[in-house]
Amino acid sequence: MKISSISFKEPPVSHEFPPLYEGLGLPEVSSFIQQRFEFAYTLGEVERIGHGSIRFYKRQGDFEVHISDKLPGVGPIKLRELKGLLLEEAKTAFIENIESEPEKRKVYYAEFRRTGKDAE
Incomplete structure (x- = not known):
């Protein structure tokens, strides 16, 4: 298995969770x-095309690759190998994209706590 090319489709997006969940x-x-x-x-x-995303978890300092679609001919072991190859290929460019992005795109998640009146 070999990675021929990787191209980023959109700028990095920061997903922020409330401290309660962190x-x-x-x-x-x-x-x-x-x-x-x-x-x-x-x-x-055979050369094929796939779609995925790379994540950097801020608190843990870990990188992770997610593949969104099932890939024909790729079972669990090959999928793990493919994710490792993609991580090696995309990690440096991803870090550069994060650092060079002038306008940060953010998604905020809210707390889902009951109000004092509703909680019993």
């Missing part, structure tokens, strides 16, 4: 920066 230590409710990309990969003799 304290839980769960990655799915931790603030992160995400950027979507399209990639071309070769599996055997």
